[in-house]
Amino acid sequence: MRRKLAAGNWKMNGIGIDLEQLDRLMELHPNPTVDLMICPPATLIHPMAAKTSEHPIHIGGQDCHTNEKGAHTGDISAVMLDDAGARAVILGHSERRADHGETDAVVASKSVAALEIGLTAVICIGETLEERESGKTLDVVGEQLAGSTPDIANGGNTVIAYEPVWAIGTGKIPTLEQIAEVHNFIRAELEKRFGEDGKAFRVLYGGSVKPSNAAEIFAIDNVDGALVGGASLKADDFSGIITALENA
Numbered sequence: 001m002r003r004k005l006a007a008g009n010w011k012m013n014g015i016g017i018d019l020e021q022l023d024r025l026m027e028l029h030p031n032p033t034v035d036l037m038i039c040p041p042a043t044l045i046h047p048m049a050a051k052t053s054e055h056p057i058h059i060g061g062q063d064c065h066t067n068e069k070g071a072h073t074g075d076i077s078a079v080m081l082d083d084a085g086a087r088a089v090i091l092g093h094s095e096r097r098a099d100h101g102e103t104d105a106v107v108a109s110k111s112v113a114a115l116e117i118g119l120t121a122v123i124c125i126g127e128t129l130e131e132r133e134s135g136k137t138l139d140v141v142g143e144q145l146a147g148s149t150p151d152i153a154n155g156g157n158t159v160i161a162y163e164p165v166w167a168i169g170t171g172k173i174p175t176l177e178q179i180a181e182v183h184n185f186i187r188a189e190l191e192k193r194f195g196e197d198g199k200a201f202r203v204l205y206g207g208s209v210k211p212s213n214a215a216e217i218f219a220i221d222n223v224d225g226a227l228v229g230g231a232s233l234k235a236d237d238f239s240g241i242i243t244a245l246e247n248a
């Protein structure tokens with residue numbers, strides 16, 4: 001049985017004052033029955049990890065370099081994330097693929113760096129609107145999944161997040177049938193590659209998840225939770241999504 005996961009991606013949002021959202025979230029969910037994760041900007045990883053030392057919520061990064069250290073100005077390594085108290089890292093988010101030219105091969109190398117230090121890799125994949133409209137969704141998702149997931153990934157150390165690029169921050173979501181189709185496809189591909197262990201990977205949906213649409217998304221087979229952007233910034237919004245997942 002896969003444990004459900006509600007993960008928040010704060011992207012480039014959050015300064016010291018926003019730590020109070022984490023306090024509020026822990027107050028609202030002292031004993032969550034699903035796994036919880038917040039991935040704040042790197043500057044907040046350490047204070048958040050310190051605050052959550054007595055709470056099951058995990059703190060994660062949003063990217064890491066392939067190397068452990070060295071002359072890479074502005075980058076952060078998986079070792080550094082781990083040292084700051086992170087337990088996971090988001091890799092290959094479409095914003096990084098678009099803004100920083102990250103290819104599947106780069107995402108796979110970053111995932112290896114993360115997994116080797118013991119971080120959970122949350123690998124993001126998803127099609128653009130143009131790709132969906134030209135009927136290429138499963139081809140694109142299949143290729144990204146195969147190319148971004150390294151051989152050392154397994155159901156215990158890696159989470160896949162399906163995030164259609166056109167659904168991110170737009171308020172648009174695919175139909176429930178479209179979400180189901182892609183999640184079933186990802187599950188089948190994972191089982192083809194990893195055998196029985198393919199059943200153990202959590203596959204999250206991401207893109208405009210809100211308290212008002214969470215329950216119907218979580219009712220879909222093979223949706224094991226969500227990777228939430230905007231609605232994870234405020235504890236009260238994220239709480240509605242967590243509760244929907246707990247009740248799914």
Ligand SMILES: O=C(CO)COP(=O)(O)O
Nearest residue numbers: 009168169207208229230
């Ligand atoms: O990109 C996302 C999470 O990684 C989704 O963002 P939104 O929930 O703001 O659409």
